[in-house]
Amino acid sequence: MxxxxxxxxxxxxxxPLPVTERPSQTEVESAVNTLLRWIGEDPSREGLLDTPKRVAKAYREMFSGYDKDxxxxxxxxxxxxxxxxxxxxxxxxxxxxxxxxxxxxxxxxxxxxxxxxxxxxxxxxxxxxxxxxxxxxxxxxxxxxxxxxxxxxxxxxxxxxxxxxxxxxxxxxxxxxxxxxxxxxxxxxxxxxxxxxxxxxxxxxxxxxxxx
Structure with a gap:
């Protein structure tokens, strides 16, 4: 121990320092779109139109510990x-x-x-x-x-x-x-x-x- x-x-x-530079907001939202399609969803339907943006914002908040000492x-x-x-x-x-x-x-x-x-x-x-x-x-x-x-x-x-x-x-x-x-x-x-x-x-x- x-x-x-x-x-x-x-x-x-x-x-810890990021291994690579952080991706852009656009890249993050594109990745969320890919996940939505991968699970079988349609990212273009009304309820999911703003989901990539919301997920990016939520992740920035939930993982803000990387920016703090x-x-x-x-x-x-x-x-x-x-x-x-x-x-x-x-x-x-x-x-x-x-x-x-x-x-x-x-x-x-x-x-x-x-x-x-x-x-x-x-x-x-x-x-x-x-x-x-x-x-x-x-x-x-x-x-x-x-x-x-x-x-x-x-x-x-x-x-x-x-x-x-x-x-x-x-x-x-x-x-x-x-x-x-x-x-x-x-x-x-x-x-x-x-x-x-x-x-x-x-x-x-x-x-x-x-x-x-």
Missing amino acids: DAIVKKLETFATKP PADELGRTFEEVAGFDDMVLIRDITFHSHCEHHMVPIIGKAHVGYLPDGKVVGLSKVARVVEIFAQRLQTQEAMTAQIAGTIQDVLNPRGVAVIIEAEHMCMAMRGIRMQGSSTLTSTFTGTFRDHPEEQVRFMTLLRAGAKG
Whole structure:
């Protein structure tokens, strides 16, 4: 796991560069037209006339994470926290992403905790880190490690804990069509990784909040 997190930290702090230059709006709309014809539709019928334009606009929004650096969201920190140095836990950060294998939705929640080492960050900034990574083609395993790696690398806390639970539409809509199943992934760094009791405390607080 350490090797995986280490490998992903570099990727996490800087958005990946496109392999090629982005196509034009016209090229994107033409590609959507091709897909419509491929599935058996008639792109010229009234209900589909503006679909290529709408799809291009939707994709620009849903995959806007490629244009943003998650590390920037953690740039402003606060050191005057009245000596607080215990766990910060942000539960139930909802997100929508897309799997990189079939480009269908992943819908889930992220739970992020960290142990500050002299500085904390605004709670909404952690949620923004989750959102930025979600707005890229993803695997749940990679996204979990990317979030933890970015927070660890930028804030340098004593440890980071990330748990993601999500439903994958590639399982619900195709293949085995198993609806309602969820996948759980976790990544722990620093104190959370080295001291199992801190993992237990993280999970205890997570469950306590869920019951509340």
